[in-house]
Structures are given as C-alpha cells and as structure tokens.
Amino acid sequence: MSTLGISFARITRTAFVNFWRNIWLSVATMVIMIITLLMISFLYFANVFGSEVLQTIEQKVDLSVTFKEDVQDQYITTIADELKLRDDIADVRVISSDRALEIFRARHADDPLIEESLQELEDNPLPANLFIVATDPQHYANIAKHLEAEKYSPFIDQVDFENTETERVVEKLIAYTTSVKNGALVVTGLFSLLVVLIMFNTLRLAIYSFREEIDIMRLVGASRWFVQGPFIIEAILVALVAVVISSAISFATLRAISPTLSTYFFDVQQSPFSIYDYAVTNIESVIGLQVVLAVGLAGISSLVAVRRYLRN
Amino acid sequence: MISFTNVSKVYGPESAALDEVSLEIPTGDFVSIVGQSGAGKSTLLKLLSAEEAASTGEIIIDGWDITNIRRWQIPHLRRQIGVVFQDFKLLQKRTVLENVAFAMEVGGAPTKEIRDTVPHILKLVNLLDKAESYPTEMSGGEKQRVAIARALAYKPQILLADEPTGNLDALHSWDIVQLLIKINKLGTTVLLATHNDDIVNALKKRVVTISQGKVVSDQQDGTYKL
Numbered sequence A: 001m002s003t004l005g006i007s008f009a010r011i012t013r014t015a016f017v018n019f020w021r022n023i024w025l026s027v028a029t030m031v032i033m034i035i036t037l038l039m040i041s042f043l044y045f046a047n048v049f050g051s052e053v054l055q056t057i058e059q060k061v062d063l064s065v066t067f068k069e070d071v072q073d074q075y076i077t078t079i080a081d082e083l084k085l086r087d088d089i090a091d092v093r094v095i096s097s098d099r100a101l102e103i104f105r106a107r108h109a110d111d112p113l114i115e116e117s118l119q120e121l122e123d124n125p126l127p128a129n130l131f132i133v134a135t136d137p138q139h140y141a142n143i144a145k146h147l148e149a150e151k152y153s154p155f156i157d158q159v160d161f162e163n164t165e166t167e168r169v170v171e172k173l174i175a176y177t178t179s180v181k182n183g184a185l186v187v188t189g190l191f192s193l194l195v196v197l198i199m200f201n202t203l204r205l206a207i208y209s210f211r212e213e214i215d216i217m218r219l220v221g222a223s224r225w226f227v228q229g230p231f232i233i234e235a236i237l238v239a240l241v242a243v244v245i246s247s248a249i250s251f252a253t254l255r256a257i258s259p260t261l262s263t264y265f266f267d268v269q270q271s272p273f274s275i276y277d278y279a280v281t282n283i284e285s286v287i288g289l290q291v292v293l294a295v296g297l298a299g300i301s302s303l304v305a306v307r308r309y310l311r312n
Numbered sequence B: 001m002i003s004f005t006n007v008s009k010v011y012g013p014e015s016a017a018l019d020e021v022s023l024e025i026p027t028g029d030f031v032s033i034v035g036q037s038g039a040g041k042s043t044l045l046k047l048l049s050a051e052e053a054a055s056t057g058e059i060i061i062d063g064w065d066i067t068n069i070r071r072w073q074i075p076h077l078r079r080q081i082g083v084v085f086q087d088f089k090l091l092q093k094r095t096v097l098e099n100v101a102f103a104m105e106v107g108g109a110p111t112k113e114i115r116d117t118v119p120h121i122l123k124l125v126n127l128l129d130k131a132e133s134y135p136t137e138m139s140g141g142e143k144q145r146v147a148i149a150r151a152l153a154y155k156p157q158i159l160l161a162d163e164p165t166g167n168l169d170a171l172h173s174w175d176i177v178q179l180l181i182k183i184n185k186l187g188t189t190v191l192l193a194t195h196n197d198d199i200v201n202a203l204k205k206r207v208v209t210i211s212q213g214k215v216v217s218d219q220q221d222g223t224y225k226l
C-alpha cells in the first residue's frame, strides 16, 4: 500500500474511533441530519405531486364556445382552424350539432322519455360546440375576450368556462405550489443552518475530547491532513449514513401512501400518476440531491470546525 | 549543526524570553541548558521544534533555515526532532507499544516497519517486557522511558528533552540521564534543559547557562553555577 493509502486507512479508522467515542453526539447529529433530509425530501415530493395534480386538473379546464343554431359547419371549422394557429391554444375540439345529439342520445339511452321527445322534434335542437384547451390556464381570459370580437358575433352564441369551480381550484393549487416552493426554500435554509451549527459543535467537542491525541500528533510531526482528516471524514460518514436512512424512510413511506394518493387525486381509469414510481424512476437525482446537500453541509461545518480549533 | 544567530523571542510587549541568543551546537553534541525557572530554556527548545517562532534572529538546522518555516513544513521538521517533556504526554488509554506505534502511524510509516521497529526501540529503553502495560500502571521513570522511546520512533537527528527528570526522584532521574547518554552515543544530538544541578555536574558535558533570556556562560565539561 502507498503511504497515501496507509494514511487514508488510518485516518478513516480514526474517524470511526471518533464516531464511537462520542456516540451520543454522533447519533444526535445524525438524527438532525436525517430530519432535515426528510423535510427536504417531503417538500420535494410534495412539489412534484402538486405540479402533477395541477397539470391533470388544468387539462380538465376548457373554454366552451356555443354556436348559434343555424351556423353552418364550414364556418365552425374555419373558426376552429383559425384558433388552432394561436400560440396560447393547445387544442381545439369541434363537436358538431349532429355529434352533440349523438352524445346526448348515448348518455340518455335508457331514458325512453327523452328519446320520444327527441323524435318529436324535427330539427336537431342541440347547437354545435367548440372546446378550447389553452397552453396555460392563465390564457383563458384573453382567449375568451378574443372570441367576443365583432367578427365572431354572428356565429357565436355564448362563451363559457366549462367549469368555473375547477378554475378556482386551479388558482388555489397554483397558490399552493408556489407557497410550497417558497416554504421549501425557507425550511431548507433554516434546517441547513441548524445542521451546520450542531455539526460544528459536535466536532468542537470531538476535537476537545481528542486534544491529548492531537497534541501528541503535532508533537511527533503528524501532517495537517492526518490531524484534521478524521474529523472531516467523520462528518461526511455521518452525512452519508443519514442519507441512507432518510432515503429508506422516504421510499418506504412513499410506497405505503402512493396508492392511496393516486386513487384520491387521479382518475383511476387512466394510468394514474404514482409518486413512488416517480421516486424510483428518479432515484439517482432523489439520492444525489440528498448526498450533495448532506455532504456539502458536513463538509462546510467540519472544515470550519477544524480550521477554527485545529490551527497549527 | 544547529545554529542560533542573535535570536530573540518576545511573548508580551515588554519582557524578552530570549534576548539576542547566539549558539552553535555541532551534530552529535550533548548540551545541557541550565538556568532558573523562567530563564528561557523551554523557549529555546520550542524555537527548534517550531512550536514558537523567533521574533528576530536566525535559526538554522543542518543548513535548513527554519526561522520563517511555513506551516506545512513543520511536520517535516518535527519528524527530525524528538521531544520529551516533564509531564510525559502519553496516551493513558493506550499500551506502551501502542504509544510508540502511534507516533509512527501518524507519520505514515508502513505497518510492517512499525511492527519491526517498535520492539527494537522498546528494547533500547529497556521496556520490552512492559510492551503491553498501560502508562497508569507504570512508575514515572518508566513513563519517561516510554516518552523517549516514542521520540526515537522516527530515528530523529536531534532529541530535545525539556526537564525530563522534573517529576522523578534522584534514582529514576539518573536512569533517564543514562538513557539520554546512550542515545547520544548512538549519534543523536541531545539538548537537555534542566535545573537539576546534581545531574549537570555529574554529566561532565557542555553546559549552556541562561539567565533572563541571555546566555551567560557556555562551557565544555561545565558545571551548574548560578
């Protein structure tokens, strides 16, 4: 083994000795680190889930345009094609009055009364409709305004939001995800600070409990890396174990609650969004994010601690 | 060769712990540094191990100017200089063998070399049979021999002993001095700071006397006189 290899092995061994010597402090630090990582994971997943729910609901909102009774199909198609060219419109669906009647009939197939009354009418009483899906729910107001223009008035009878209830939900959800994102930043910041403070103090105590060894190390010419390395490696080990435990907890939890969440928030018949599947698919980034954060915090606190308490 | 040229050390704003000290110590010499408490003996040794930096002057060890040594170079210097103190500075929870091995581990010596070298050193200080004992189970004289063994782990060119007999009775003190003479005979330069006149007088070696930070006498075959 090279000298560097030997040193590294010895430094790592000392890091473990440090860990055991202050086992309760080490555990306390680790617990705080785990709580922080869990908070951050929770916020991360809440954000992903929120956006997913939002998207699903957004897709349900549309603008419905009811045409006047005698408007011919060709005008409707022209208007639809024109609208499709707009940047803020994702999709335009045309339901001709014939199609509307079909749907109406299908929906009331087991109601003989309605069938009878329909047959009594000579003309199709149902107007043609357009359903517009915007690229972003914010655009609906603008689109609706556009449709109120003079040139459309001979054809269009009415423009409605398909479901104003849904619209309000969307607004709430947007507000909710924004505050989750802001909250995530604040909480992450606060807990990170807490982790740094606690780690820093743990290391200070560890350095204190090792002062005899450290004194002698210096006396016999230990390199700076040999004196400081164990504390830095100890902090990083604590961080890595915390990541493992926090990931185990969050994955187990997601797995347990994911089916309930999916049935509650998404339509069952379509393939519903599963937050657990999302986590599994993105496992590298989920764990990578935690590793970067945990090791980063551990690195900062241990570097500051050794710089401060192990000068010379 | 160790040389001090007009070296001063001031800790506080007023008093100088060392005042314009000039001194040459050839390789392989055995020098006793004597003087009353507070004279500046420890300071002189600390300048050599770079525990303190000189305020003015120049300190050169074997052509290496350590006066303004960089922090990262200090470990290299300390591996060439063994140090022993009055209070031993042993790890209480480690055995004699582990205490000596620790010094070598810290310096990155291969495990095999440590395993081979430590028994030799323990034999030199006559503690091979106590290899597995803990410092708490030993007498002061034995503890000091462990400390010397540890200081020798690197085969240093220079051994600095700061009042190594300060906590020992006459018999054990003499024991330690004999050991220092033996180490010196094996080629190591020894600097012994002490205020024990019996020992100094019996040694019949070079004596440098310091008083209030100044070298007041420097004699071969010297005696302790204040």
Ligand SMILES: Nc1ncnc2c1ncn2[C@@H]1O[C@H](COP(=O)(O)OP(=O)(O)O)[C@@H](O)[C@H]1O
Binding pocket: B011, B012, B015, B016, B017, B035, B036, B037, B038, B039, B040, B041, B042, B043, B044
């Ligand atoms: N770290 C220090 N800070 C301030 N003064 C010191 C320090 N170390 C030693 N001194 C002072 O320097 C003088 C010499 O001390 P020292 O070298 O320890 O003497 P000796 O070892 O001969 O007893 C004393 O007056 C002592 O009080």
Ligand SMILES: [Mg+2]
Binding pocket: B038, B041, B042, B043, B162, B163
């Ligand atoms: Mg002293």
